[in-house]
Amino acid sequence: MSEQRTLVVAAASQSVVEKCIASVALSGKVTLLTTKKYSLPIESSTLYLDAAMFDEALEIDFPEYDSIVLVQPNDRVVSYLNVYRFLQKYNVEQVNILTPDKPVISTSVSKLLSYFSLSDVESSQVIHIDPQLIHDCVSLPQICHGQILSGDWDLDCVPFDSHISFYESLKQRVEQNVPWEDTHYFAEVLSDIRSGQSRFGCSSESDLIRHCAAMDSLFQSISEEGWIQSKAVDYVTIHISRDGKMLFADGRHRLSIAKQLKLKSIPVKVSVRHAQWVNFKAEVKSYANAFCHGRLYAPVEHPDFVEFEQTQDSSRYTLIQRNILPTSTTVLDIGSHWGYLCGFLEKFGYDCTAVEGDVKNFYFLDKLRTANQKQFKAVRTSIFDFEQSKFDAVLALNIFHHFIKTPELHKMFVTFLGKLDINEMFLQTHSTDEPQMIGAYKNYKDEEFARFVIEHSCLNRFELISDMEHGRKLFHLVK
Ligand SMILES: C[S@@+](CC[C@H](N)C(=O)[O-])C[C@H]1O[C@@H](n2cnc3c(N)ncnc32)[C@H](O)[C@@H]1O
Missing domain, CATH: 3.40.50.150 (Vaccinia Virus protein VP39)
Known part of the structure; x- marks a missing residue:
């Protein structure tokens, strides 16, 4: 049997790559592809690339590898768009993503890229929902985007109203004209900034003040002009639980504004669906096919269902x-x-x-x-x-x-x-x-x-x- 060959695409520092590789114990021949000048302390070969590698034609024979492992320092996707595009350029589809302390996520490059692409998003992942139907939040790695996941991840949810401090603070701001500086949201974000984190693009108090002013403007514009959806990355994102419950994933500011303004319907991107929900949808479809050539007696109200013709x-x-x-x-x-x-x-x-x-x-x-x-x-x-x-x-x-x-x-x-x-x-x-x-x-x-x-x-x-x-x-x- 020929030796297993793995290409590790390192979008992370040496220590992160070492930790991730150690956690999965790769066997066979490992090749490291990195933009940084380091190699792995295991038997491996290293392909060094310039940071500009993503735009150049490279002599890498991707098909000769049995698996491609992508190491990222965190589970988000936005910072790694260039890497996904690079892989796409070489027709790489299946990847295993490693991040520190997380299980391996097997996904596809097209799923990851669909997070950014408006046309893909519009055709397959956008549904229109009543924002008041979102009651809970669940936290899943962004790199799970586009997946169907089984397991108990959907049971691990917390209430939106109490967990998302922006929502309560926006309410106070709108209904009682409370200055942002006196809200729980402001205090929470400021405390994170002071502990060295960057949140919502803010890394100083003055950034945060500007961000809050931008939230006032966003609220004003949505209340006057309605919901305007522009970039794919600006969608409110949800996951769907085993029993069809819509769980908040991303876009807390816009969703809070939609809830506060009691908008009847907003477009949202569906990121992850629970496997049991997907099975249930398939059961409905096969019932419809068996019952009356794909038609149903009456409509199915859930927004994640395509419209069935009715008898x-x-x-x-x-x-x-x-x-x-x-x-x-x-x-x-x-x-x-x-x-x-x-x-x-x-x-x-x-x-x-x-x-x-x-x-x-x-x-x-x-x-x-x-x-x-x-x-x-x-x-x-x-x-x-x-x-x-x-x-x-x-x-x-x-x-x-x-x-x-x-x-x-x-x-x-x-x-x-x-x-x-x-x-x-x-x-x-x-x-x-x-x-x-x-x-x-x-x-x-x-x-x-x-x-x-x-x-x-x-x-x-x-x-x-x-x-x-x-x-x-x-x-x-x-x-
Ligand atoms: C022809 S469908 C009409 C459904 C619905 N009323 C409508 O018009 O959209 C008749 C429904 O009545 C149910 N059904 C028939 N006999 C019944 C009974 N004795 N008690 C309760 N439901 C009954 C059937 O299972 C079926 O779902």
Whole structure:
């Protein structure tokens, strides 16, 4: 077997390189590529390069190495753009990055470069989110950018509001006109500067005063002109946890401003996704493919999902929201499927309960409810076994025709209607010529179906709200 050959690209001092190399115990033949005049105290060869190496044509045969190891003194990416470009020039794709005291990160040069590139970012990593949905922060090395990571990294989070001092201090500044110099943020950053650190590009108190004035201007400009996204490196960056929670990663100043201004939506760059979340997204996709040629019954609200085409008319959600009685606050959604409508109405302040009898549909409902941080109640049971209490409104969309297919179901349905204690119902009826109704015990046609429901429930009147796709109709029934 031929000897393993490793090229170590050293973007760090000798002591850092030695420490990193010792931590991974490289075997075989090691070649060091460095701009500094030092070599490694292990059996190795050294290629010295001038600092200008990155712009020159060099005689390095990258393909002859089995692995490329890049040593960086820290886990950030911004300072190493020239190195990544250099590797890209030689068609190096896979790299193992070593930093002191951190595990090896295996990544690709294109992922690292996508951190900087607006076009890549726009096409694949930018999503639009409501900034109020970010509650927690998690710290991951910047060099993990673009990765799908398993493990418990996403459980190790801290609350944004208390952890990011800028947010609280900005609030005081905006709402009580507190001078920056009297805020916790100013004191914290100044103390770091005095201990020798550089933070947010500030290494002196006067730098910090200028930085705070720039924050005032940024706040002013976003409040007057809205969010303007320019450079790729200026994006607010998030990670996505196993259950779809959006976790703050980078861009605290802009995110704090967006939260304070209560902006409805901002573009953010997704850096790392948890492997379980990626698997869940794939499950949704394969369900959609198996269910109806890549289409889904209703939308999936989470911003990390591409839009799926829907099989049902999407106008019905706003039609219901506009027609619901002003006195209604509690809503029961019968046969909720994946819970989109409950989540939609929750945004308008309704207290919703989703009842879904199918195990698989409930699985997706429950996961999406958590991912979208919804509060509505979700009950996995047949509506006939649901312990009923009083509700103001009932949503019965594309469901009641399932209850008229056999005499037994029909009987249970009539009993169920008789027990309803409600003020209104939205009823979406089926079309009587659908194949699923062949051989059905009863097949009530739209208005006839609305009248049947009225006859057996506490409701008294109905009106047609709209014709829907596939010959279905949406009715509003009231007391
Ligand atoms: C045709 S889908 C309609 C979904 C939703 N109402 C809509 O229009 O977007 C019917 C849903 O009702 C559920 N379902 C059927 N029978 C049920 C029952 N007895 N109790 C609760 N859910 C039921 C099905 O699993 C399915 O998710």
